[in-house]
Structures are given as C-alpha cells and as structure tokens.
Amino acid sequence: MRLLIMGAPGAGKGTQATGIAEHYHVPAISTGDMFRTNIKNGTELGKKVKAIMDAGDLVPDEVTDEIVVDRLNQDDASNGFLLDGYPRNMHQVEALDAYLKEHGLHLDAVISLDVDPELLTQRLLKRAEIEGRTDDNEDTIRNRMKVYASQTEPLLDYYRSSGILVGVDGVGEIAEVRQRIFDALDSKN
Numbered sequence: 001m002r003l004l005i006m007g008a009p010g011a012g013k014g015t016q017a018t019g020i021a022e023h024y025h026v027p028a029i030s031t032g033d034m035f036r037t038n039i040k041n042g043t044e045l046g047k048k049v050k051a052i053m054d055a056g057d058l059v060p061d062e063v064t065d066e067i068v069v070d071r072l073n074q075d076d077a078s079n080g081f082l083l084d085g086y087p088r089n090m091h092q093v094e095a096l097d098a099y100l101k102e103h104g105l106h107l108d109a110v111i112s113l114d115v116d117p118e119l120l121t122q123r124l125l126k127r128a129e130i131e132g133r134t135d136d137n138e139d140t141i142r143n144r145m146k147v148y149a150s151q152t153e154p155l156l157d158y159y160r161s162s163g164i165l166v167g168v169d170g171v172g173e174i175a176e177v178r179q180r181i182f183d184a185l186d187s188k189n
C-alpha cells in the first residue's frame with residue numbers, strides 16, 4: 001500500500017498514522033516528526049527549520065522534498081509507505097508525482113481526516129498542556145490553520161479528481177476514527 005494521510009493541524013494525522021502503517025506493514029513517514037527529531041538532535045537541518053516551525057510556516061520545499069526522497073529510497077519503504085504531513089502544497093505534489101513516475105509507482109489512496117476548526121484548536125491547546133510542543137500556542141495555531149487553508153486544502157481537489165481521495169470523519173474516539181479509516185479503505189478496494 002502507498003498511502004497519504006491529510007488533514008488540518010490537529011485532525012489526527014500523526015495520531016492515526018502509526019496504527020494504519022502497522023496494519024499494512026509499511027513505514028509511517030512524517031515530515032513533522034523528521035524535522036522535530038532534527039531540532040532535538042541539534043543538526044544543521046534542525047537549526048534551519050526551528051524558527052519556521054515555531055512560526056507555523058512551511059519549511060522550504062527543496063529541504064522538505066529532499067528529506068522525503070531520501071526516506072522513500074530506504075529499503076523499508078520499497079514495498080509501500082504511509083506519508084503523514086507531505087505533500088502540503090502543489091509544488092510538493094509535483095515533486096512526489098515525479099518521484100512516483102520515475103519509479104513506476106502510484107498512490108493507492110489519500111486519506112483526508114475531516115474535523116471542525118474549533119475542535120482542532122481545542123485538541124492542539126490540550127496537546128500543548130501535555131507535550132509542550134512549541135508550535136501549539138494560539139498565535140502559531142492560527143497561522144498553521146491559515147497556511148493549511150491556503151496551501152494544503154486545495155490539494156484535496158487534486159486527489160479527488162484523481163479518484164483516490166477517501167474522506168473520513170475525524171471526530172470521535174481515536175479507535176473509532178481508526179476503524180472508520182480501515183472501513184473506508186476496504187470499501188474503496
């Protein structure tokens with residue numbers, strides 16, 4: 001399986017990605033997690049992206065495309081993958097399409113988690129209390145939502161018109177949403 005999971009900040013992408021990836025025996029590849037690991041380890045890449053992430057802006061495409069391609073080229077992704085948080089704008093879609101074409105591959109489905117904007121903010125502020133992520137504060141959340149609406153949400157139309165978009169209601173218990181995702185993917189195949 002080659003899958004993408006999309007959704008606004010707080011929609012549950014990272015939360016659901018692990019369970020879905022385990023189910024299909026593919027790696028979950030999260031650009032956000034890769035950037036956060038680099039920040040934590042104090043790498044050059046981490047230094048480059050920290051202020052951008054703290055502001056809730058998108059990391060430059062050339063940096064993001066490169067880490068994704070490097071990760072997709074690793075052996076464990078050769079039989080499939082679940083991309084979480086990538087692509088996030090049309091340029092990244094084109095970069096991913098070019099990679100897939102070059103390798104004779106295609107995406108099986110794009111999961112879109114739908115959640116009401118007010119609930120998204122509540123979830124992120126709750127995470128701020130528990131995990132203290134530096135981008136989970138009201139100002140940054142507002143910007144992340146804006147960036148999502150202007151740059152990422154339009155991608156849903158692109159994947160809808162390709163016939164691979166699977167919309168899933170992301171409101172409810174985490175296990176309940178996960179089951180909805182499996183049901184939606186099963187009924188698509």
Ligand code: B4P
Pocket residue numbers: 008009010011012013014015016031032033035052053054056057058059060064084085086087088092123124126127135144170171172173174177
């Ligand atoms: P991400 O790491 O993708 O952050 P996110 O959008 O908040 O999603 P995340 O996966 O962490 O949260 P989730 O919705 O699962 O991106 C962070 C930053 O990295 C971006 O702002 C950008 O700067 C940079 N970046 C990443 N990818 C990039 C790219 N491709 N290009 C450029 N820049 C990029 O969960 C949120 C909270 O909701 C959690 O606390 C969770 O427990 C809770 N939750 C989830 N599901 C729930 C449910 N059903 N019920 C109750 N709570 C739930």
